[in-house]
Amino acid sequence: xxxxxxxxxxxxxxxxxxxxxxxxxxxxxxxxxxxxxxxxxxxxxxxxxxxxxxxxxxxxxxxxxxxxxxxxxxxxxxxxxxxxxxxxxxxxxxxxxxxxxxxxxxxxxxxxxxxxxxxxxxxxxxxxxxxxxxxxxxxxxxxxxxxxxxxxxxxxxxxxxxxxxxxxxxxxxxxxxxxxxxxxxxxxxxxxxxxxxxxxxxxxxxxxxxxxxxxxxxxxxxxxxxxxxxxxxxxxxxxxxxxxxxxxxxxxxxxxxxxxxxxxxxxxxxxxxxxxxxxxxxxxxxxxxxxxxxxxxxxxxxxxxxxxxxxxxxxxxxxxxxxxxxxxxxxxxxxxxxxxxxxxxxxxxxxxxxxxxxxxxxxxxxxxxxxxxxxxxxxxxxxxxxxxxxxxxxxxxxxxxxxxxxxxxxxxxxxxxxxxxxxxxxxxxxxxxxxxxxxxxxxxxxxxxxxxxxxxxxxxxxxxxxxxxxxxxxxxxxxx
Amino acid sequence: xxxxxxxxxxxxxxxxxxxxxxxxxxxxxxxxxxxxxxxxxxxxxxxxxxxxxxxxxxxxxxxxxxxxxxxxxxxxxxxxxxxxxxxxxxxxxxxxxxxxxxxxxxxxxxxxxxxxxxxxxxxxxxxxxxxxxxxxxxxxxxxxxxxxxxxxxxxxxxxxxxxxxxxxxxxxxxxxxxxxxxxxxxxxxxxxxxxxxxxxxxxxxxxxxxxxxxxxxxxxxxxxxxxxxxxxxxxxxxxxxxxxxxxxxxxxxxxxxxxxxxxxxxxxxxxxxxxxxxxxxxxxxxxxxxxxxxxxxxxxxxxxxxxxxxxxxxxxxxxxxxxxxxxxxxxxxxxxxxxxxxxxxxxxxxxxxxxxxxxxxxxxxxxxxxxxxxxxxxxxxxxxxxxxxxxxxxxxxxxxxxxxxxxxxxxxxxxxxxxxxxxxxxxxxxxxxxxxxxxxxxxxxxxxxxxxxxxxxxxxxxxxxxxxxxxxxxxxxxxxxxxxxxxxxxxxxxxxxxxxxxxx
Numbered sequence: 001x002x003x004x005x006x007x008x009x010x011x012x013x014x015x016x017x018x019x020x021x022x023x024x025x026x027x028x029x030x031x032x033x034x035x036x037x038x039x040x041x042x043x044x045x046x047x048x049x050x051x052x053x054x055x056x057x058x059x060x061x062x063x064x065x066x067x068x069x070x071x072x073x074x075x076x077x078x079x080x081x082x083x084x085x086x087x088x089x090x091x092x093x094x095x096x097x098x099x100x101x102x103x104x105x106x107x108x109x110x111x112x113x114x115x116x117x118x119x120x121x122x123x124x125x126x127x128x129x130x131x132x133x134x135x136x137x138x139x140x141x142x143x144x145x146x147x148x149x150x151x152x153x154x155x156x157x158x159x160x161x162x163x164x165x166x167x168x169x170x171x172x173x174x175x176x177x178x179x180x181x182x183x184x185x186x187x188x189x190x191x192x193x194x195x196x197x198x199x200x201x202x203x204x205x206x207x208x209x210x211x212x213x214x215x216x217x218x219x220x221x222x223x224x225x226x227x228x229x230x231x232x233x234x235x236x237x238x239x240x241x242x243x244x245x246x247x248x249x250x251x252x253x254x255x256x257x258x259x260x261x262x263x264x265x266x267x268x269x270x271x272x273x274x275x276x277x278x279x280x281x282x283x284x285x286x287x288x289x290x291x292x293x294x295x296x297x298x299x300x301x302x303x304x305x306x307x308x309x310x311x312x313x314x315x316x317x318x319x320x321x322x323x324x325x326x327x328x329x330x331x332x333x334x335x336x337x338x339x340x341x342x343x344x345x346x347x348x349x350x351x352x353x354x355x356x357x358x359x360x361x362x363x364x365x366x367x368x369x370x371x372x373x374x375x376x377x378x379x380x381x382x383x384x385x386x387x388x389x390x391x392x393x394x395x396x397x398x399x400x401x402x403x404x405x406x407x408x409x410x411x412x413x414x415x416x417x418x419x420x421x422x423x424x425x426x427x428x429x430x431x432x433x434x435x436x437x438x439x440x441x442x443x444x445x446x447x448x449x450x451x452x453x454x455x456x457x458x459x460x461x462x463x464x465x466x467x468x469x470x471x472x473x474x475x476x477x478x479x480x
Numbered sequence: 481x482x483x484x485x486x487x488x489x490x491x492x493x494x495x496x497x498x499x500x501x502x503x504x505x506x507x508x509x510x511x512x513x514x515x516x517x518x519x520x521x522x523x524x525x526x527x528x529x530x531x532x533x534x535x536x537x538x539x540x541x542x543x544x545x546x547x548x549x550x551x552x553x554x555x556x557x558x559x560x561x562x563x564x565x566x567x568x569x570x571x572x573x574x575x576x577x578x579x580x581x582x583x584x585x586x587x588x589x590x591x592x593x594x595x596x597x598x599x600x601x602x603x604x605x606x607x608x609x610x611x612x613x614x615x616x617x618x619x620x621x622x623x624x625x626x627x628x629x630x631x632x633x634x635x636x637x638x639x640x641x642x643x644x645x646x647x648x649x650x651x652x653x654x655x656x657x658x659x660x661x662x663x664x665x666x667x668x669x670x671x672x673x674x675x676x677x678x679x680x681x682x683x684x685x686x687x688x689x690x691x692x693x694x695x696x697x698x699x700x701x702x703x704x705x706x707x708x709x710x711x712x713x714x715x716x717x718x719x720x721x722x723x724x725x726x727x728x729x730x731x732x733x734x735x736x737x738x739x740x741x742x743x744x745x746x747x748x749x750x751x752x753x754x755x756x757x758x759x760x761x762x763x764x765x766x767x768x769x770x771x772x773x774x775x776x777x778x779x780x781x782x783x784x785x786x787x788x789x790x791x792x793x794x795x796x797x798x799x800x801x802x803x804x805x806x807x808x809x810x811x812x813x814x815x816x817x818x819x820x821x822x823x824x825x826x827x828x829x830x831x832x833x834x835x836x837x838x839x840x841x842x843x844x845x846x847x848x849x850x851x852x853x854x855x856x857x858x859x860x861x862x863x864x865x866x867x868x869x870x871x872x873x874x875x876x877x878x879x880x881x882x883x884x885x886x887x888x889x890x891x892x893x894x895x896x897x898x899x900x901x902x903x904x905x906x907x908x909x910x911x912x913x914x915x916x917x918x919x920x921x922x923x924x925x926x927x928x929x930x931x932x933x934x935x936x937x938x939x940x941x942x943x944x945x946x947x948x949x950x951x952x953x954x955x956x957x958x959x960x961x962x963x964x965x966x967x968x969x970x971x972x973x974x975x976x977x978x979x980x981x982x983x984x
Binding site for chain 2: 365369373376380385386387391392395396398399402403407410411414415417418421422425428429432433467468471472475
C-alpha cells in the first residue's frame with residue numbers, strides 16, 4: 001500500500017480558516033459572557049490573517065493537490081481575496097445592526113466564517129465532490145444565518161423558502177453532475193474536460209447533464225426563471241444577513257459556474273450557451289420590469305440583483321477568455337456595490353426602524369447631504385451611468401457579447417439598463433426632490449458606519465475614474 | 481498646435497474640482513459658494529482664451545492634443561483635442577458659464593452650494609464632451625452630464641419638475657445607449673475606440689445604416705429633432721433659469737456636434753442615403769414647430785419651441801451637403817451650408833441664452849412666465865425693454881445680429897440644393913418673426929397691464945452687465961462673423977471631404 005502525503009501548502013488559507021473558525025466557535029461559548037466584542041474582533045482578525053496568507057503566497061501557477069480535487073491558481077486567489085475584502089466590510093456593517101436589534105451573538109460570525117470557508121472550497125474545487133461539499137458548507141451556514149432571528153416570522157419564512165429551494169437546486173445540480181460522471185466515468189474537472197473534448201462520452205447523456213447543472217447553477221445565481229426565492233429571502237432576512245448573502249456568495253456562485261462550464265465542460269458550449277442566453281434575457285427583462293414596481297428597498301435590490309445576474313451571464317455567453325474576465329469583473333463590481341448599498345441601509349437604520357422602504361429616504365439630502373451624495377453614487381453606479389464603476393462593468397460585458405456576435409443581446413441589455421435606470425433614479429428623486437417627512441439631521445448610527453459606507457461608495461467613484469486596475473486584476477487572473 | 485501645458489485638461493478639471501470644493505466647503509456659506517464659483521468660472525474663461533489665440537487656422541488636424549492610455553485592456557485612451565468645429569463650442573461653454581453663475585446670484589436661496597457645484601461640474605463635463613477624441617471618454621462625459629442636470633432640474637425647477645427631469649434623463653439615456661452599442665461595434669471592427677480611427681475605417685453599407693440610425697437616435701434626442709423633441713419644452717419650462725440657459729445654449733449643441741463629429745465622417749454613405757430623412761425632419765422642425773411656438777402662452781415654452789426650430793437649421797445645414805454635391809458637383813458650394821450650421825449653433829447659444837436670461841429677469845420679479853400676466857413692461861423697465869427687443873430681433877434673424885448670419889447661410893445653400901427646401905426654410909423668417917415679436921408686443925409694449933407690472937424695478941447692475949455682454953457678442957458676431965468663420969474653415973473643408981468620400 002502506497003500512501004502519499006498530499007501537499008497541504010496550497011490549502012493553508014482554508015486550513016487556517018477552518019481551524020480558527022472552529023476555535024472561535026468553541027471559545028465564543030466561554031468568552032461571550034465577559035467580552036462581548038471578542039468574537040467580532042477574532043472574526044475580523046481571522047479574515048485579515050487569511051487574506052494576508054493568500055496575498056503572501058499569491059501565485060500565478062496552477063497547483064493541484066489532494067488527488068486532483070483542489071486547485072490553487074490566480075483565479076482562485078483573486079476571488080478569495082475579494083471574498084475576504086467583501087466579508088470584512090459585511091461584518092463591519094453587520095455588527096452595528098446586530099447590536100441594535102439585540103442579536104449580537106457569536107453564532108452570526110462563526111456561521112459567517114464557515115460560509116466563507118465553503119466559498120473558498122467552491123472557488124478552489126477541481127473535482128465535482130469538492131465543489132459539492134463546498135456548496136453545502138456555504139448553503140447550510142447561510143440557512144442557519146437567515147433563521148437566526150427566531151422570533152421573526154418573516155425571517156423564518158425566508159429561511160424555509162431558501163432551504164427548500166436551495167435543497168432542490170442542490171439536488172438538481174447533483175443529478176446533473178452524476179449524469180456527467182455516468183457519461184465520462186470521471187469526477188475530476190480536467191479529466192471530464194479531456195474526455196468530453198475527445199468525444200468519448202455519450203452526447204445525449206452529457207446534454208441532459210448540462211441542462212440539470214445549468215438549472216442548479218441558475219438557482220444558486222438567482223437567474224430567472226429560478227429566481228423566486230431571491231426577493232423573499234432578501235426582504236425577509238435581517239438586513240445584516242441580506243448584506244451577507246447578497247455579496248460574497250455571488251462571487252462564489254460565479255466561481256462554480258466558471259469551474260463547471262468553462263473549466264470542465266467547454267466542449268459542451270453549444271449545449272449550455274443557449275440555456276444561458278435564455279436565462280440572461282429573462283433575468284434582465286424580468287428583474288428590471290418587476291423592480292420598477294417595488295416600494296421596499298431591499299426587494300428593489302433583490303430584483304435589480306436579478307437583472308445584474310443577467311448582465312453577468314452575458315460574459316459567459318460570449319464564451320471567450322475575455323468574456324469570462326468581463327463576467328468576473330462584473331461580479332467583483334457587483335459585490336462591492338451591493339455591500340455599499342446594504343451598508344447604507346444599515347448605517348441609517350435604528351432600533352425598530354429598518355430604513356428599508358424607499359420612502360424612508362425622503363429628503364435625505366436635507367437631513368444628511370453627505371450620505372445622500374454617497375447614495376447617489378451607489379445608485380448611479382448600479383444604473384451603469386459613468387463615471388462610476390458600474391458603467392465599466394456593463395461596458396465590458398456588452399463589448400464581449402458584441403465581439404462574440406450577439407449584437408441583439410447587447411441591445412436587449414442596454415434597453416433594460418435604461419428601464420432599470422428609472423428605479424434607481426426614483427431613489428435619487430426621493431432623496432433630493434421630496435421633502436423629508438421627519439425633520440432634523442439624520443446621522444449614521446456611528447461614525448465608524450459613516451466612514452465605512454463612504455469608503456465603499458467613494459471606491460465606486462475612484463475605481464470608475466481609474467477602472468484599469470480592477471480590470472487588469474480580473475483579466476490577468478484568467479488570461480495568463 | 482500645442483501650448484506648454486495641457487490646456488484642455490485644465491479646462492475640464494478646473495471647474496470640476498472647483499465644483500467639488502464648492503459642494504463640500506460651501507455648505508452653510510452661500511457667499512463663499514457664489515464668489516468661489518464665479519471666480520473659477522471667470523478663471524476658466526480666461527484660461528480658455530489661449531485656445532483661440534494660439535489656434536492654427538490653416539490645418540484641420542486636431543490641436544492641443546493630449547493622449548495617454550487609460551484602460552489598456554480595451555485600448556481606451558484619455559485622448560483630447562480640438563479642431564475648428566469644437567473649439568468655438570468650448571469657448572461658448574466657458575463664456576456662457578460666467579453668465580450662468582452670475583444669473584443665479586440672488587435667485588437661488590436653497591442649497592446654493594449644491595446649485596453652484598452642480599453647474600461647475602457640468603461645465604467641466606461639457607468641455608469634456610466637446611474635446612474628447614476617444615469615443616468611450618466622450619460617452620463618459622456625455623452621460624455623466626445627465627447626473628448634475630437631473631439634480632438641477634429636479635431640485636430647483638418649477639412645479640412639474642420631477643416629471644420633467646425624469647423624462648429628460650430617460651429620453652437622453654435611451655438615446656445614448658444605442659450610440660454606445662454602435663461604439664462597441666466599431667471597436668469590435670477596428671480594435672480602437674479612437675474617433676479618428678473610426679473616421680478612417682471602411683464600413684459596409686448595412687452596418688453603416690444601423691450605426692447611422694443608432695447615432696441618429698442619440699443626437700436627435702439631444703438636439704432635439706421632431707418627433708423626439710417633447711422632453712425639451714418640459715425640461716426647459718421646469719428648469720431654473722440657469723438650467724434652461726445651459727440646456728439651450730450648450731447641451732443642445734452636443735447633438736449638432738455629434739452629427740459633424742460622428743455621423744458624417746464615420747458613416748458618410750449612410751448619411752448620403754438617408755439625408756432625406758434628416759432634411760425632412762429638419763424642415764418639419766423649422767415649419768411645424770415654429771407654428772407650435774406661435775400659440776404658446778408661456779414665454780419659456782415659446783422660446784423652447786423656437787430653439788427646436790432654430791436647431792432645425794443646424795441639422796438642415798449639415799445634411800444639405802449631399803443634395804448640393806449631387807446637384808452641382810461642387811463640394812465647396814456645400815461648405816456654405818455646413819458653416820452656416822456651425823455659426824447657427826454658436827449664435828443660437830448666445831441668443832437662446834439671452835432669451836432665457838431675459839425671461840428669468842422677469843420671472844424673478846413676478847414669478848410667472850405667462851405672457852398674459854405682463855404688458856407694458858417697457859414703461860417700468862426701459863433698459864430691460866431695450867435688451868429684450870434686441871434679443872428678440874436676433875431670435876427672429878434680423879440682419880446685423882448673429883441670428884441672421886447662420887440662418888441666411890443655411891437658407892442660401894438650401895436654395896442651391898432644392899428650391900422647395902429653400903422656400904420652406906425661409907418661412908422661418910416670417911413665422912419666427914411673428915412668434916417672437918408678437919410675444920414682445922404683448923409683454924413689453926402697450927400700456928401697463930396691472931399693478932404688479934407698475935411696481936417692477938428695472939435691471940440692477942449685475943443684470944445689466946449680463947445683458948450688455950450678451951448684446952455685445954450677438955451684435956459683434958452679426959456684423960463681423962469672420963473671426964468665427966476663419967477658425968472653422970479648414971475643419972469644415974476637411975469634414976466635407978470626409979462626408980463625401982465613400983467608405984464602402
